[in-house]
Amino acid sequence: MLAIDGGPPSVDSEPFQWPFASEAIRNAVSEAMSDGSWGQYDGRWTRQLIELLKHNFQTAEAMLCSSGTIAVELALRGAGVPQDSEVILAGYDFPGNFRAIEAIGARPVLVDVVANGWVLCAEQLADALTPQTSAVIVSHLHGQIADLNQIQSVISEHNLNSQQKVVIIEDACQVPGGQLRGKPLGSFCDVSALSFGGSKLLSAGRGGAILTNRSDILQRAKIFAHRGNDAFPMCQLQAATLCPQFETLPEMTEVRHRKACRLIESTSSLDELVGLNQIVDETIPAYYKIPWLLKDRTPGWSRSELVNALKAEGLPVGEGFRGFLRRSPRRCRKTGTLVNSQIASQQTIVLHHPVLLESEDTLELVAAAIHKVVTNSR
Numbered sequence: 001m002l003a004i005d006g007g008p009p010s011v012d013s014e015p016f017q018w019p020f021a022s023e024a025i026r027n028a029v030s031e032a033m034s035d036g037s038w039g040q041y042d043g044r045w046t047r048q049l050i051e052l053l054k055h056n057f058q059t060a061e062a063m064l065c066s067s068g069t070i071a072v073e074l075a076l077r078g079a080g081v082p083q084d085s086e087v088i089l090a091g092y093d094f095p096g097n098f099r100a101i102e103a104i105g106a107r108p109v110l111v112d113v114v115a116n117g118w119v120l121c122a123e124q125l126a127d128a129l130t131p132q133t134s135a136v137i138v139s140h141l142h143g144q145i146a147d148l149n150q151i152q153s154v155i156s157e158h159n160l161n162s163q164q165k166v167v168i169i170e171d172a173c174q175v176p177g178g179q180l181r182g183k184p185l186g187s188f189c190d191v192s193a194l195s196f197g198g199s200k201l202l203s204a205g206r207g208g209a210i211l212t213n214r215s216d217i218l219q220r221a222k223i224f225a226h227r228g229n230d231a232f233p234m235c236q237l238q239a240a241t242l243c244p245q246f247e248t249l250p251e252m253t254e255v256r257h258r259k260a261c262r263l264i265e266s267t268s269s270l271d272e273l274v275g276l277n278q279i280v281d282e283t284i285p286a287y288y289k290i291p292w293l294l295k296d297r298t299p300g301w302s303r304s305e306l307v308n309a310l311k312a313e314g315l316p317v318g319e320g321f322r323g324f325l326r327r328s329p330r331r332c333r334k335t336g337t338l339v340n341s342q343i344a345s346q347q348t349i350v351l352h353h354p355v356l357l358e359s360e361d362t363l364e365l366v367a368a369a370i371h372k373v374v375t376n377s378r
């Protein structure tokens with residue numbers, strides 16, 4: 001019997017705890033407390049974190065801030081995106097990215113995501129570009145890696161013939177540790193954003209950063225953030241919790257990747273679900289969420305019923321983002337049909353990443369629970 005009908009849950013949800021304070025993290029925090037550095041605005045931990053970010057993401061510059069949400073806004077401001085210009089983003093994306101564009105006085109322009117996926121479609125990008133376009137925000141979402149090479153070539157071609165040069169902002173908030181063709185995600189574009197929120201793969205409870213190779217971008221972002229003091233700061237204790245996490249990130253990324261592939265494979269026989277397909281080769285994705293699309297017109301349960309039944313089985317699942325299709329045309333320009341973004345907004349189910357660091361046995365229980373619920377919903 002399904003747990004939602006009164007049966008026992010398939011999985012004990014106790015194991016899925018995140019973040020966990022390893023001994024190295026506890027030691028760093030305790031050191032920060034005992035040497036007095038925790039009280040400083042600019043101290044050894046924030047400085048060390050900036051160096052670790054530059055080293056691990058292979059960028060010339062890094063700036064810390066208070067969240068991924070503000071990191072995207074600082075990236076836009078650092079890139080010098082003019083008011084009243086157009087900024088392109090996917091019709092399905094983190095809601096704060098739309099708001100960041102509005103916050104700087106620019107106008108969001110929606111481009112569809114790839115079919116059966118969650119990331120901006122490079123083919124549809126060219127049609128959305130106008131002389132007013134100043135930037136594109138490209139997010140890697142739910143373990144799917146955007147086709148940055150293709151996006152970059154579309155933008156380079158546009159920039160050859162345009163006075164207003166378009167910058168690309170890579171939203172890498174969900175993918176620290178991931179790589180594309182041997183290069184770290186977050187290092188590809190003019191500027192990128194990271195989040196260190198409580199649920200994230202690198203976590204300080206709160207926090208964020210921007211990464212760039214362009215000193216002018218860093219300079220403008222710093223000037224905006226500086227109001228006599230840093231207006232969007234990260235403190236030494238946050239930085240102290242993050243520094244040791246770079247040691248374990250490569251191994252955790254590898255384990256998550258391996259287990260995500262197994263989980264996606266083990267649910268691929270289910271007619272009701274479409275699993276994740278990478279659209280680029282040679283990627284080591286980072287999995288903040290593992291996504292599925294509930295197939296359209298499947299008889300049986302709605303998405304929310306399915307999510308509730310999976311939650312009752314003990315799985316940490318959710319519905320993904322709401323997307324921007326319903327946003328008023330006064331607030332944004334919509335290009336193409338945005339049909340894939342609509343599907344992503346209405347049909348996505350995501351499983352939270354801590355599952356991927358659990359034992360093989362637990363992972364099998366998770367896969368079995370998905371099978372049980374999905375086949376019972378028919």
Ligand SMILES: Cc1ncc(COP(=O)(O)O)c(C=O)c1O
Pocket residue numbers: 066067068069070072094096139140171173174195196197207208
């Ligand atoms: C793609 C993406 N961008 C930005 C953010 C914002 O990060 P934060 O929660 O640190 O503000 C998130 C958070 O979930 C995200 O998933």
